[in-house]
Amino acid sequence: MSVIRIATRYAKSLMDLAIEQGKLDKISADMQMLHKAVTGSRDFHNMLKSPIIHADKKNAVFSALFKDKVDTLTITYLALLVNKGREAYLPEITAEFVRQHKAMQHITTVTVTTAAEMSDSVLAELRKQLLASGATTEKLDVVTKVNPELIGGFVLEFDQKRYDASVANKLEVLRNNFTKNFYIKEF
Numbered sequence: 001m002s003v004i005r006i007a008t009r010y011a012k013s014l015m016d017l018a019i020e021q022g023k024l025d026k027i028s029a030d031m032q033m034l035h036k037a038v039t040g041s042r043d044f045h046n047m048l049k050s051p052i053i054h055a056d057k058k059n060a061v062f063s064a065l066f067k068d069k070v071d072t073l074t075i076t077y078l079a080l081l082v083n084k085g086r087e088a089y090l091p092e093i094t095a096e097f098v099r100q101h102k103a104m105q106h107i108t109t110v111t112v113t114t115a116a117e118m119s120d121s122v123l124a125e126l127r128k129q130l131l132a133s134g135a136t137t138e139k140l141d142v143v144t145k146v147n148p149e150l151i152g153g154f155v156l157e158f159d160q161k162r163y164d165a166s167v168a169n170k171l172e173v174l175r176n177n178f179t180k181n182f183y184i185k186e187f
Helices: 002-020 024-040 042-049 055-066 074-082 087-104 120-133 168-180
Strands: 107-116 140-144 154-158 162-163
Touching: 002 024, 002 074, 002 087, 024 074, 024 087, 042 055, 042 087, 055 074, 055 120, 074 087, 087 107, 107 120, 140 168
Parallel strands: 107 140
Antiparallel strands: 107 154, 154 162
16 A cells, blocks of 8 residues: 555544544644654654564653653554554654645645745735635645745745746746747847
8 A cells, every 4th residue: 555545544534533532633733743753853763664663662652752742542543553563654644634634624835935034024915915816725824944045036835836936947947048049040
């Protein structure tokens, strides 16, 4: 079975269980925290994927790290993943859970990459323009990134769409056009 199918099924089953028990917001916060923990630490990620480390040890690690920080449903779910041998897919499962939760709540995640930090007023204007465009839902989760290689402008990404209005992109387009000799008139 593919990783995507595994992640989708396990995330959906946890989502359904969290809704049934009235703990959706708490479990969503737990999944976001777990995703950061799993993707933020290479050692932790390697421990999850290691076939040498026994399931009991992995359950003990989960219990020691997260028992007082997450809901009992989350701890039970982590134990289930370990017992089923699916703990290696935890990064994908947590990411899929967060994605499904945002889709259910009608939250659009927009990633804006700029050459320098955006001011609060520019970010507020961007939100206003996105909402006015009708291309996003009424709830926005704006993630900002800085990439000095863009030189200027911005790159906007959401719903598997990308709008590149960066200076670096415009220079690349010009470079390609000059390389193809679009601007030389032959007689």
